[in-house]
Amino acid sequence: MFPVSFTSVHGQSAELLRTLLALSFRIKNDPSRYSAVLKNRTVLQMFVENSTRTRMSFEAAVRKLGGSSIGFSSSGSSVKKGETLLDTARVILQYGVDGIVLRHSSAGAPEWIAHATVRPVINAGDGAREHPTQALLDAFTLAEHWQSKGTANFRGRSVLILGDTLHSRVARSNLHFLAALGARVILCGPATLTIRDRSLFPEFEVVSFPDRILSEVDAVMVLRIQHERQSSGAIPSLREYRHFWGLTRERASALKEDAVILHPGPVNRGVEIDSEVADSPRSLILNQVENGVYVRMAVLARFVGGLEA
Amino acid sequence: MKLIKNARVVDPSQTLDDIRDVLVENRTIRALERPGSFDSTPVQETTDANGLVLTPGFIDVHVHLREPGFESKETIASGARAAIRGGFTSIAPMANTEPVNDHAAITRLILEKAALADLCRVFPIGAVTRGQKGEELAEIGLMAEAGIRALSDDGMPVMNSQVMRQAMEYASMFDLPVISHAEDLNLSRGAPVTEGAVSSLFGWRGNPNASEEIMVAREIALARLTGARVHIAHISTREGVELVRRAKESGLAITAEVTPHHLLLNELDLLKTAHSCTHHQPRADFRMAPPLRSERDQDALLEGLRAGVIDMVASDHAPHGCVDKDVEFEMAANGILGLQTTVPLLLGLVREGRLSLSRMIESLTVAPARLLGLRGLGTLRPGAEADLVLLDLNEPWELLPAAIESISKNSPFLGRRFQGRVKRTMVGGSWK
Numbered sequence: 001m002f003p004v005s006f007t008s009v010h011g012q013s014a015e016l017l018r019t020l021l022a023l024s025f026r027i028k029n030d031p032s033r034y035s036a037v038l039k040n041r042t043v044l045q046m047f048v049e050n051s052t053r054t055r056m057s058f059e060a061a062v063r064k065l066g067g068s069s070i071g072f073s074s075s076g077s078s079v080k081k082g083e084t085l086l087d088t089a090r091v092i093l094q095y096g097v098d099g100i101v102l103r104h105s106s107a108g109a110p111e112w113i114a115h116a117t118v119r120p121v122i123n124a125g126d127g128a129r130e131h132p133t134q135a136l137l138d139a140f141t142l143a144e145h146w147q148s149k150g151t152a153n154f155r156g157r158s159v160l161i162l163g164d165t166l167h168s169r170v171a172r173s174n175l176h177f178l179a180a181l182g183a184r185v186i187l188c189g190p191a192t193l194t195i196r197d198r199s200l201f202p203e204f205e206v207v208s209f210p211d212r213i214l215s216e217v218d219a220v221m222v223l224r225i226q227h228e229r230q231s232s233g234a235i236p237s238l239r240e241y242r243h244f245w246g247l248t249r250e251r252a253s254a255l256k257e258d259a260v261i262l263h264p265g266p267v268n269r270g271v272e273i274d275s276e277v278a279d280s281p282r283s284l285i286l287n288q289v290e291n292g293v294y295v296r297m298a299v300l301a302r303f304v305g306g307l308e309a
Numbered sequence: 310m311k312l313i314k315n316a317r318v319v320d321p322s323q324t325l326d327d328i329r330d331v332l333v334e335n336r337t338i339r340a341l342e343r344p345g346s347f348d349s350t351p352v353q354e355t356t357d358a359n360g361l362v363l364t365p366g367f368i369d370v371h372v373h374l375r376e377p378g379f380e381s382k383e384t385i386a387s388g389a390r391a392a393i394r395g396g397f398t399s400i401a402p403m404a405n406t407e408p409v410n411d412h413a414a415i416t417r418l419i420l421e422k423a424a425l426a427d428l429c430r431v432f433p434i435g436a437v438t439r440g441q442k443g444e445e446l447a448e449i450g451l452m453a454e455a456g457i458r459a460l461s462d463d464g465m466p467v468m469n470s471q472v473m474r475q476a477m478e479y480a481s482m483f484d485l486p487v488i489s490h491a492e493d494l495n496l497s498r499g500a501p502v503t504e505g506a507v508s509s510l511f512g513w514r515g516n517p518n519a520s521e522e523i524m525v526a527r528e529i530a531l532a533r534l535t536g537a538r539v540h541i542a543h544i545s546t547r548e549g550v551e552l553v554r555r556a557k558e559s560g561l562a563i564t565a566e567v568t569p570h571h572l573l574l575n576e577l578d579l580l581k582t583a584h585s586c587t588h589h590q591p592r593a594d595f596r597m598a599p600p601l602r603s604e605r606d607q608d609a610l611l612e613g614l615r616a617g618v619i620d621m622v623a624s625d626h627a628p629h630g631c632v633d634k635d636v637e638f639e640m641a642a643n644g645i646l647g648l649q650t651t652v653p654l655l656l657g658l659v660r661e662g663r664l665s666l667s668r669m670i671e672s673l674t675v676a677p678a679r680l681l682g683l684r685g686l687g688t689l690r691p692g693a694e695a696d697l698v699l700l701d702l703n704e705p706w707e708l709l710p711a712a713i714e715s716i717s718k719n720s721p722f723l724g725r726r727f728q729g730r731v732k733r734t735m736v737g738g739s740w741k
Contacts, residue, residue, distance in 0.1 A: 086635055086636070
């Protein structure tokens, strides 16, 4: 049988997503119980696009599960020397790996590598398509927070995704994930940076400017704005972006009292979000980072360790 | 003399669809008559074509043969073998070789290699601009003398309207059509798929229909200005078809071609190409320019072909090796094989009742012969060149890599089961 990969949220059943959330909670409650799930297993950390945070998070997760990692980043590999990625993958397979964590600038690469290597592949971000473990950790962080306030139910909750959704794998994975859990999702950002065709997505709303919607939402997911969006002509300037879409102190004050703020990082302080908002009590940004390790443990345990939750 | 007996002859050039015996003398068609008419004529060879369809040899106005320069993908000889296997007796290779066919010496080299291969006829297309750079005109007149039949910068569309205007004016003196790959590169750069459902899902830049629409509109405006013959390559959008329809109504000399894959597939087929073990991973064998469009566009293309707004079918045969295709989808080269699948795919449409057999054959014979100015080709009138094809409309078969004559195997239709195939191909009176 072909190994099962975790390459996208799109196409997964709500049941699987809930199972992964539940496993993440169990792991966070008692990580030591899972310290041998990847014993004698090796995970290849294949980062064909630079990443510091996600890679460290995955490496920490492998270690806490008792496994070991080998890996490379594109800058130090043969990928830039003209060898095709497929050749690189085949060579690395000879070292004996039980699963692959892949970060790649090209959407769809995880399925392709899974097919070529016959190994379970965990997508750690492919182009602007998906970043499924990020969506899992976002959902986990919200669930954990809402649980502490009474109920972890997503139904009846509204989440605003604020920023450049067009180029955002975080936004795409979250659209699928949040919809599967029953939340209402609203996208907001410049028209030049907003997902247009919705035909293969679950239902979501789009508003051009955040101001009228802020008081309605239970969470704001602020996305990083890349500086190159200015040179590519999508926005006139970062200053203008902040003026209309930045989560400034003034805008944050319009939020409901119990509304929370997420950001996948790294944060451009003073551009998409003001420093004092990012550091305010309603910000769950550091919780996200911490939870990233637990949800990645859950994904690795399930898809590489074969742990049936 | 050769006699082909009892064939169902379909020749739109003489609105013929009937059982005939066909007499070939040396290189030309001598006569077509009712069965038995030539039974007392002494012939060297008799072929019984009972149950088969006989048509003029097919003409493909848009192929890439990769020689000179990229012989690891395709050579003129291997491309010609694929053409013969696919029922094409004449093919027109695009100029994007290395060096580019922007000079009479390259044109002569291509013709020489084609003559050595001695399979199908090859009518080179010359570059519009030197090096296909879109800046200075290539030596169009000298290439015309050497044998080019059309001009195109194909995948490197001329973005400068003034250059294109001059090319059209200049080409008209030599009665050469200008073939336009209508794509506004500023709108489509970096887009591996059409703008729509799939680009949105994958977060890819999309190539919007407007990219084609804008350039089709420009070519029509320039055709009106210059009086040139303008041909729109591989039209892919409903908006483009509508513009061509209106241009034709206004009396302009605009023609258009469509590829079989744009007729048969749409962008959602990218999602159905999943490897059995995973899901939603498009295969680079489904990547081409222009990209597969929406289902609405697909429907408009077939309707356009039926109605004659789209004049002809061309394969855009574009061989690429693993190094270009077995890579990340975004990095993969554009283009797929077409010479051996065009006729079977169209026969499928005929079988389903979505395209008439005579319209299909017209789009592969009369229309392309007219575009390239090929007298005596695309017809079976007595005196015409004896280029013909025998088709079995019913035989089932499966496309396997071993049957592909091209050096490259980049076809999205590998493994597809077809019904109807090319049985034999004759060029200039010789079976090939």
